[in-house]
Amino acid sequence: MDYVSTRGEAPRLGFTDTLLAGLAADGGLYVPTAWPQLSQETIRGFRGAPYGEVAFKVMAPFVGEDIAPEDLQRMIDDAYATFPHPAVAPLVQIGANHFLLELFHGPTLAFKDVAMQLIARLMDHVLAERGRRATIVGATSGDTGGAAIAAFAGSERADIFILFPKGRVSPVQQRQMTTSGASNVHAVSVDGTFDDCQALVKAMFNDPRFREDVGLSGVNSINWGRIMAQIVYYFTAAASLGSPDRDVSFTVPTGNFGDIFAGFAAKRMGLPIDRLVVATNSNDILERTLKTGRYEMDGVEATMSPSMDIQISSNFERLIFEACGRDAELVRRLMDLLKQSGAFTLPDAVIDAIRHEFDAGRTDEKATAETIRAVLEGQAYLLDPHTAVGVHVAEALKAVPPMITLATAHPAKFPDAVKKACGRSPELPPSHDGLMQKRETFDTIGNDLGELQSYIKQRSRAGNGAETA
Numbered sequence: 001m002d003y004v005s006t007r008g009e010a011p012r013l014g015f016t017d018t019l020l021a022g023l024a025a026d027g028g029l030y031v032p033t034a035w036p037q038l039s040q041e042t043i044r045g046f047r048g049a050p051y052g053e054v055a056f057k058v059m060a061p062f063v064g065e066d067i068a069p070e071d072l073q074r075m076i077d078d079a080y081a082t083f084p085h086p087a088v089a090p091l092v093q094i095g096a097n098h099f100l101l102e103l104f105h106g107p108t109l110a111f112k113d114v115a116m117q118l119i120a121r122l123m124d125h126v127l128a129e130r131g132r133r134a135t136i137v138g139a140t141s142g143d144t145g146g147a148a149i150a151a152f153a154g155s156e157r158a159d160i161f162i163l164f165p166k167g168r169v170s171p172v173q174q175r176q177m178t179t180s181g182a183s184n185v186h187a188v189s190v191d192g193t194f195d196d197c198q199a200l201v202k203a204m205f206n207d208p209r210f211r212e213d214v215g216l217s218g219v220n221s222i223n224w225g226r227i228m229a230q231i232v233y234y235f236t237a238a239a240s241l242g243s244p245d246r247d248v249s250f251t252v253p254t255g256n257f258g259d260i261f262a263g264f265a266a267k268r269m270g271l272p273i274d275r276l277v278v279a280t281n282s283n284d285i286l287e288r289t290l291k292t293g294r295y296e297m298d299g300v301e302a303t304m305s306p307s308m309d310i311q312i313s314s315n316f317e318r319l320i321f322e323a324c325g326r327d328a329e330l331v332r333r334l335m336d337l338l339k340q341s342g343a344f345t346l347p348d349a350v351i352d353a354i355r356h357e358f359d360a361g362r363t364d365e366k367a368t369a370e371t372i373r374a375v376l377e378g379q380a381y382l383l384d385p386h387t388a389v390g391v392h393v394a395e396a397l398k399a400v401p402p403m404i405t406l407a408t409a410h411p412a413k414f415p416d417a418v419k420k421a422c423g424r425s426p427e428l429p430p431s432h433d434g435l436m437q438k439r440e441t442f443d444t445i446g447n448d449l450g451e452l453q454s455y456i457k458q459r460s461r462a463g464n465g466a467e468t469a
């Protein structure tokens with residue numbers, strides 16, 4: 001399988017090169033040249049199958065011949081052995097026809113672990129085969145960072161630098177990033193928002209000299225490997241509710257649009273999904289875009305669902321590329337407008353194509369808190385604030401059932417917000433014993449590309465994509 005950039009000016013790459021590249025050299029995002037198709041019979045066979053078996057069948061066509069099948073299966077099995085729940089991503093019913101897909105059973109209690117545990121293994125495998133090292137740089141609004149650090153801590157092939165917005169992540173999220181103690185891990189608190197952190201990461205990818213010098217790789221959802229691994233749970237969830245003989249819809253708490261784009265990819269591969277619902281908090285740029293056709297930044301505010309406090313939703317670019325018939329020139333023009341003026345308007349045909357498959361809804365802080373309280377009282381189930389955004393939007397929409405809302409984080413990652421909403425203080429699982437007492441190690445730097453690049457150069461051991469034997 002080959003991959004092309006949404007902006008059409010970067011080289012076409014195979015799977016492993018795409019995995020290591022992260023962002024395309026023209027600033028675009030890689031997508032597969034064609035969507036692999038899974039037959040109805042194959043999807044039916046997913047009912048009751050182990051997660052690792054489904055994961056292999058969904059991902060193998062994207063990997064192609066770049067990794068031997070037995071190596072891919074072994075890495076999948078190792079990755080999901082880190083999830084104590086036997087189903088990996090279980091479904092829980094919370095209403096007559098409303099289900100939660102619990103994606104928070106991994107090492108850092110958020111959906112990011114599902115992809116990150118596999119990506120770290122895939123990258124290590126490829127780097128070892130090539131006898132080289134990589135410098136991984138990532139931006140986080142709270143969850144990606146912890147998951148990436150848990151997955152890469154101690155890696156012999158990669159140094160990892162995670163940028164998080166100072167004072168805008170929860171204490172649990174921060175400590176997951178700052179207490180690993182691993183010498184290849186660098187947690188960096190940046191004086192700015194998540195969007196600033198993400199812009200710094202993209203600027204480093206757009207600097208060919210720096211990219212080459214440090215052997216730059218990325219693990220944000222700009223990396224195709226992240227999306228690929230997130231497609232799997234759409235299949236397992238839908239199949240367990242009767243797919244392909246019954247349509248389902250998904251509501252996805254959304255920020256960077258990676259998770260819901262994975263649902264779109266599952267649909268393109270043949271999974272019968274009725275509606276894909278974007279759920280946002282008061283940082284509602286995507287909800288406004290679906291309503292008006294205009295993508296327009298207007299500042300980001302801090303909410304109780306901090307991981308979704310995002311304005312520049314990277315993967316929306318992948319959706320535009322698909323919705324406009326893969327017109328890379330149009331994507332380039334829209335992204336230039338975004339950079340120059342903070343806004344762009346989608347052509348009518350593009351927004352119509354998006355509305356054909358997607359709905360969107362938003363919450364505010366009050367509705368999110370009320371949803372946490374109501375679901376605890378009604379169903380004795382404690383939601384995290386991100387999942388509560390999804391549940392609120394799903395219930396307000398009254399879409400044709402069954403509806404599956406993605407439960408993207410464990411409530412114990414956000415104990416203050418949850419306690420304030422419903423009076424109950426969620427407990428961290430035993431895997432996190434002592435986390436809040438551990439010594440933190442991190443550096444703080446300004447929102448300054450030059451400062452960050454020299455910080456990374458001084459600490460990276462990859463020098464020129466260096467060979468390691």
Ligand SMILES: Cc1ncc(COP(=O)(O)O)c(C=O)c1O
Pocket residue numbers: 110111142143144221253254255256257258259260307308386387408409
């Ligand atoms: C808990 C949680 N929910 C939802 C999201 C939004 O997911 P995405 O950025 O893939 O849209 C994030 C961050 O990515 C998150 O950490």
Ligand SMILES: N[C@@H](CCOP(=O)(O)O)C(=O)O
Pocket residue numbers: 139140141142143144145219220221222255256258307308314
């Ligand atoms: N919400 C994310 C933001 C980064 O998203 P990613 O999926 O592109 O890595 C976070 O928790 O860091």
